[in-house]
Amino acid sequence: MIVSPMADAAMAGVLGLLVGSFLNVVIHRLPKMMFREWLDESTDNFVPAEGMPSLWQLVFGSGASTPKDLAAAATAALPQVRALPALSLASPRSRCPACGHAIKWYENIPVVSYIALRGKCSACATRISLRYPLVELATGVAFMVVASHWGLTPVGLAWAVFAAILIAQFLIDFDTQLLPDSLNYPLLWLGLLVAALGWNIRLDSAVWGAIGGYLSLWSVYQLHHRLTGKVGMGHGDFKLLAALGAWFGAKSLLALILLSSIVGAAVGGALIVVGKLAHKDIPIPFGPFIAGAGLVAMAAGPAKLQQWLPFAFPF
Numbered sequence: 536m537i538v539s540p541m542a543d544a545a546m547a548g549v550l551g552l553l554v555g556s557f558l559n560v561v562i563h564r565l566p567k568m569m570f571r572e573w574l575d576e577s578t579d580n581f582v583p584a585e586g587m588p589s590l591w592q593l594v595f596g597s598g599a600s601t602p603k604d605l606a607a608a609a610t611a612a613l614p615q616v617r618a619l620p621a622l623s624l625a626s627p628r629s630r631c632p633a634c635g636h637a638i639k640w641y642e643n644i645p646v647v648s649y650i651a652l653r654g655k656c657s658a659c660a661t662r663i664s665l666r667y668p669l670v671e672l673a674t675g676v677a678f679m680v681v682a683s684h685w686g687l688t689p690v691g692l693a694w695a696v697f698a699a700i701l702i703a704q705f706l707i708d709f710d711t712q713l714l715p716d717s718l719n720y721p722l723l724w725l726g727l728l729v730a731a732l733g734w735n736i737r738l739d740s741a742v743w744g745a746i747g748g749y750l751s752l753w754s755v756y757q758l759h760h761r762l763t764g765k766v767g768m769g770h771g772d773f774k775l776l777a778a779l780g781a782w783f784g785a786k787s788l789l790a791l792i793l794l795s796s797i798v799g800a801a802v803g804g805a806l807i808v809v810g811k812l813a814h815k816d817i818p819i820p821f822g823p824f825i826a827g828a829g830l831v832a833m834a835a836g837p838a839k840l841q842q843w844l845p846f847a848f849p850f
């Protein structure tokens with residue numbers, strides 16, 4: 536559907552603002568949902584289900600039973616963990632974190648509401664983080680870029696999902712040092728699917744890109760770990776680069792890694808200037824820079840990336 540490039544871009548921009556509003560919820564809640572799940576699983580593992588060996592017994596041998604105090608603590612904690620109010624991306628409704636005021640639909644219009652409320656909660660006047668409208672704006676701009684490259688087409692929709700997932704991963708990793716699998720894997724599968732449909736790069740290039748993306752960071756991690764004994768990256772980083780490899784191809788991997796370092800230097804430099812990075816020893820997650828590199832590469836145009844620093848791969 537091509538009305539005019541301008542109208543397409545405007546529609547994509549409005550859609551991006553709405554999706555950005557949803558991404559704010561994802562960024563805020565997904566790590567909390569993951570933590571709930573871990574808590575539930577880990578307590579569960581100390582309390583054997585009826586007739587089943589506990590994870591403890593599977594690990595330490597069938598005769599070993601969980602230490603009494605651990606089992607007792609888990610038994611006590613489990614009902615409390617299970618009794619926590621339900622938390623999902625859809626419920627409960629968004630509330631002001633300061634006063635609990637339920638946010639009405641007209642207070643939740645992307646960017647517009649923030650300006651109308653002058654960045655304050657309507658009930659208690661606590662400042663609302665500038666980050667919310669910025670995430671909405673960034674998603675709006677990203678969707679306009681997608682529309683300018685691919686128009687309002689199925690492949691454009693796929694790239695819009697790509698951009699949305701990377702924006703979420705950027706901030707989730709920045710906040711929590713986590714890169715949820717529930718975002719990394721759909722990004723990887725969608726990249727392979729888009730290639731298999733013939734909408735993007737060749738499928739073999741996407742598959743080798745995914746494998747190479749994972750293994751390249753995994754090798755750096757192993758080497759760094761053997762040499763220094765420190766843990767510099769997490770498995771989420773390998774998976775995220777694998778996903779980008781599926782979208783940009785094996786030839787683009789070196790360029791993507793270099794681009795990540797450039798984004799990292801730029802963000803790190805900016806944080807030092809703003810004074811948010813007092814100590815150089817604070818571990819800065821690498822994931823946001825990989826995500827940032829993916830967004831920059833998308834904006835520049837995936838074909839450009841393959842010309843810039845092509846790997847000596849035949850595809």
Ligand SMILES: [Zn+2]
Nearest residue numbers: 631634656659
């Ligand atoms: Zn409030």
